[in-house]
Amino acid sequence: MRTEINKLGEFGLIERIAANFPLQKKTSKKGIADDAAVIKIEEDKQLLVSTDMLVEGIHFDLSYTPLKHLGYKAVSVNVSDIAAMNGIPHQITVSLALSNRFSVEAVDEFYEGVKFACEDYGIDLVGGDTTSSPKGLVISITALGQASPKKIVYRNTAKKGDVLCVTGDLGAAFVGLQILEREKRVFIDAPEAQPKLDNLEHVMERQLKPKARMDIIYELEEHGILPTSMMDISDGLASEIHHICRQSNVGAMMYEKNIPIDEQTAVTAAEELKLSPLTCALNGGEDYELLFTIKQEDLQKIEKIVDVHLIGYIHEAEKGVKVVMNSEQLMDIKAQGWKHFEENE
Amino acid sequence: MRTEINKLGEFGLIERIAANFPLQKKTSKKGIADDAAVIKIEEDKQLLVSTDMLVEGIHFDLSYTPLKHLGYKAVSVNVSDIAAMNGIPHQITVSLALSNRFSVEAVDEFYEGVKFACEDYGIDLVGGDTTSSPKGLVISITALGQASPKKIVYRNTAKKGDVLCVTGDLGAAFVGLQILEREKRVFIDAPEAQPKLDNLEHVMERQLKPKARMDIIYELEEHGILPTSMMDISDGLASEIHHICRQSNVGAMMYEKNIPIDEQTAVTAAEELKLSPLTCALNGGEDYELLFTIKQEDLQKIEKIVDVHLIGYIHEAEKGVKVVMNSEQLMDIKAQGWKHFEENE
Structure with missing residues (x-):
């Protein structure tokens, strides 16, 4: 079934979305339906705000990305930024620009993924904008989090001697993307071929439906560890360690x-x-794991968190950013990261 | 001169923008340069959040819209939503998706307009995202404001007997748009023709560089008037009065x-x-004036505010939404507003 969006109109579409997102958080005082959402900030907390834009043809390819996963991922990407400040996410706003290729059912599918993510992260959808676009889909999400100022962790506060930690595993999302791109080329050449995706669940899931590591944020709190610096790994470890x-x-x-x-x-x-x-x-990019530093005195505590890996340490700036290879050679790390502007030449 | 954006890269572009936007507000604790911005909420205030997306070919036409004005307008549109809640804007985030048609100089021009608006409204740019797009320009802005919960004004609290007020004047932005569209058609047919824009400063300015009515918000406060309901007029008076x-x-x-x-x-x-x-x-749309209701007892006070017009009153729902015409006929008002989804069929 396909219902054209202009059948509902912008207001009809907004009401349809809002009906699926009743407010759950105590801090959400007013959601969709007025000129602005109203948010209560908890006592002694400050607000964290992060925003990301995802563009069809640049950040995602709908020929192999289910809209439901895309909705989930778009939320995760933003929640990951709140996690990276050691904050707790409370609300998101979601704006979409959609071409007339997209039906009401497609929008529903996208918001189904958004809803799953909101439930997983315990956050509310409180606003957004929905408009048409001459071509393709553009998603802009803003995440709002809260944290006590004493517990907010920045990027610029790592100290010599600190231990460098990373969560989960790296490179999987990038490998997943390469496989999906390969299968897309195979499909274009030979549409009757079956995609070869056996034993690729992990890399597929990491590319299509990544999770922000809020679990680690709660565990750090539980074990009484306050990282000395932190960020999330969206552009690859090499790029982030340089930041x-x-x-x-x-x-x-x-x-x-x-x-x-x-x-x-x-x-x-x-x-x-x-x-x-x-x-x-x-x-590789899009890992959405956390990269952080801790004081040496927190080493015993950090070992209790299963999915945290100690990958090195912080030294003087003059000594550069390096990796000791398994071959015992020393390699300089260059910042690389995604260069979306070059892909578009 | 034309500098390609990929010469700077995403990080270079972000640094270039950030350098022009030093933080001014006491509530801006951290701006661009980390995973999220950090905002302090003033004592006993709540947060207001509003977001809007502007899409090239739908909301603006760069053949007659200077990028500097577009930057200014994009901020105004969002500040207007904070004003409509009776709030004070503090920060914005600005996200752009740009095709390779846009140079670094074009981005600079856009942000020059954003900067003028930030200065006019006394707000800080604290974040955003900049990415490429396969086609055209998409702008997504989120505005953050603050207000005491007792002073936040919603849409759903107008009462029978209240006086209906509107600021400024209406229809100018729509008329400005029609003139610009006419001149564009003339130019396409006869590129040597001079545009006829004499004596059109007001309608041009209202279309290209509208101002949010923060001045009225400050005056309402000064005269001790708390509206009983309020919203901004972005889709036309007929549509908003129905809301x-x-x-x-x-x-x-x-x-x-x-x-x-x-x-x-x-x-x-x-x-x-x-x-x-x-x-x-x-x-007509895009007036960005304020539509609000006040108690009758505030009538004497409101008359001291020069640019507020009393246009009618609130009665029972059963009596409908009507206009007494100059001819003394009674006309039913139908909600109309922008229907961007239909324009895109």
């Missing part, structure tokens, strides 16, 4: 053997894609 | 003779465009 080092005026030493790479990621990268798993972990 | 009436479960009676229409708007509509000035005032 922390440059802004904190320090350098870092990492160990290849400690950089967490899932076995499926490593095997798929090396055997199917002929890529170095380490390169995928360093320069 | 207030439906959400408040009331009706409204308005008087044609009291609906403020600037002389330039009226003359241009009638003589050049062969349009009814009243229709432009009722159904």
Whole structure:
């Protein structure tokens, strides 16, 4: 079934969306239906605000991305930024620009994913804007979080001697993307071919439906650990470690053997894609894991958190940003990250 | 001169923008340069959040819209929503998706307009996202304001007997748009023709560089008036009065003779465009004036505010939403407003 959006109109569409998102949070005083949402800030807390834009043809390809997963991912990307400040997300706003290729049912599917994410992260949808676009889909999400000022963790406060930690595993989302792009090319050449996606659940899920690591934020709190600096890994470990080092005026030493790479990621990268798993972990994007530093005195505490890996330490800025390879060679880390502007030349 | 954006890269572009926007507000604790901005909420205040998306080819046409004005307008549109809640704007985030048609100089021009608006409204740019798009320009702005919960004014609280007020004058932005569209068609047919824009400053400015009515918000406070309901007029008076009436479960009676229409708007509509000035005032969009209701006991106070016009009163829902015409006929007001989704069929 396909219902044209102009059948509902902008106001009809907004009401349809709002009906599926009753407010749950005590801090959400007014959601959709007025000129602005009204949010209560908890006592002694400050507000955290982060915003991201996702553009069809640049950040996602709807030929292999289910809209429901895209809705989930768009929320995760923003919640991940609130997590990276050691904050608790409370609300999001979601704006869409849609071409007439998209039906009401497509919008419903997208918001189904948004709703799953809101439930997973315990947040409310409190506003947004829905408009048409001459071409494609553009998603703009703003996430609002709260944190006590003493517990907000910035990027520019890493200190010499701190231990460098990373959550989960790296490179999987990038490997997932390469597989999906490969299967898309195969499909274009031979539409009758079956996609080869066996034993690729992990890399697929990490690309299509990533989770923000709020679990780690709650665990850090539970174990009484306040990181000395933190950010999320959206552009790849190499790029992010440079942000922390440059802004904190320090350098870092990492160990290849400690950089967490899932076995499926490593095997798929090396055997199917002929890529170095380490390169995928360093320069692949969209991991949405957390990169943070802790004081040495917190080492015993951090070891109680299962999914945190100690990958190195912070040293003087003059010593640069380096990795000790398994071969015992020392490699300089260059910042790379996504260069969306170049892809579009 | 034309510098390609990929010469700077995303991070270079962000740094270039951030350098022009030092934080001014006491409530802006951290702006651009971390995963999220950090905002302090003033004592006993709540947060107001509003977001709008502007899409090239739908909301603006760069063949006659200077980017600097567009930057200013994009901020105004969002500040207007904060004003409509009786709040004070503090911060904005600005996200852009840009095709490679746009140079660094074009981005600079847009942000020059954003900066003028930030200065006019006393707000800080604290974040955003900049990415490429396969086609055209998409702007997504989120505005953050603050207000004491007792002073926040909603749409759903108008009461029978309240006096209906509107600021400024209506229909000018719509008339300005029609003139610009006409001149564009003339130019396409005969590129050597000079545009006829004499004596059109007011309608041009209202279309290209509208101002949010923060001045009225400050004056209401100064005169001790708390509106009983309020919203901004972005989709036309007819559409907005229906929002207030439906959400408040009331009706409204308005008087044609009291609906403020600037002389330039009226003359241009009638003589050049062969349009009814009243229709432009009722159904034209993008006025960004304020529509609000006050208690009758505030009538003496409101008359001290120069640019506020009393256009009617609130009555029972059963009596509908009507205008007493100058001809003494009674006309039903239908909600109309922008229907962007239909324009895109």
